[in-house]
Amino acid sequence: MLGLRNDLQRYGIERMLETVPAVRKLRSxxxxxxxxxxxxxAAADILLLSVDEIDAEAVAGLGALGADGPKVLLLVDDEEDVDLARVTSVPSAGILAVGGLTAETLYDAFARVARxxxxxxxxxxxxxLEPARTAAAARPLPRLTPREHQALGLLVDGMSNRxxxxxxxxxEHGAKRLVANILAxxxxxxxxxxxxxxxxxxLYEQGAAARRTAGPGTAERATAVVADRMAPAG
Structure with a gap:
């Protein structure tokens, strides 16, 4: 599902989506x-919206869809000037820069969301990350329970809630609650x-003992996962 006011952008993204193998049906x-x-x-799995166009009513509509609703990918025109408060106010599964979109980057984004x-x-x-760095320097790190340390390690290893x-x-609901506690x-x-x-x-190293009871994982693998997540798609 695509919601985009800009006719030229909407037409271009529609053409890209039509060539993505994972897209079986498209509505805009x-x-x-x-x-x-x-x-x-429409029972859509993925919802693409512009961060500059989404309003409070649309955000409320997303909230009404609940956890079983679609994965939302926000489209941004300018990574440097985008309103960060607006970005973080929308429950989303990821963010894509319109300027770098191709059929390949869209497919990669869908695959990442699925993982x-x-x-x-x-x-x-x-x-x-910059506000988080400033806030972290100004206050002590929170104390996580052993179970939260386990979940955080698995989260770092790239695992979904399931x-x-x-x-x-x-x-899965219990895992989702653990992850929500960690984020909070x-x-x-x-x-x-x-x-x-x-x-x-x-925190990853601090939870090593708790993590061993939940299975193997390494800091090197975790670093690679983060690097992959933050690397340009495609």
Missing amino acids: HTDSLGAVRDTAA GEVPIPPRLARRL MIGRRLAIS KLDCPNRTMAVAIALREG
């Missing part, structure tokens, strides 16, 4: 709210920022 709207409202009826990863342009990732639940022998304690709006903070502040 000239506004974000129309796309959100049509998502449930539980969060595609995001590197320059925008650095901007999103995979974390399987590894910890808990439900680290004051992070998304998984990518939580992973970066965990690696930078040594």
Whole structure:
């Protein structure tokens, strides 16, 4: 599902999506709210919206769709000037720069989302991380429970909520709650920022003992996962 007011951009992205093998059906709207409202009826898996066009009513509509709704990918025109408050106010599964979009980058983004990863342009990732660096320097790191340390390690290893639940022998809902607690304690709006903070502040290493009970994982692999997430798609 695509919701985009700019006719030229919408037409170009439609043509790209038509060549992506993973896209079986495509519907588009000239506004974000129309796309959100049509998502449930169309049973869309992915919803592409412009961060500059989405409004409060559309955000509320996304909230009404709940956890079973589509994965939202936000489109940004300018990674340097985009409103970060607006970006973090929309529940999304990733961010894509319109200027670098191709059929290949779209396919890569869909694949990353399916794996539980969060595609995001590197320059925008650095901007999103900067407030977290400042906040982390100004306050002590939160105390995580042993279970949260386990979940954080698996999150760093690139696992989705479902995979974390399987590894910890808990439900997907329980894993989602653990991840939500971690994001809240680290004051992070998304998984990518939580992973970066965990690696930078040594939380990954601190949880090594707890992680061993949930299966193997290495800091090297974790660093590679973050680098891959923040690398330009395609």
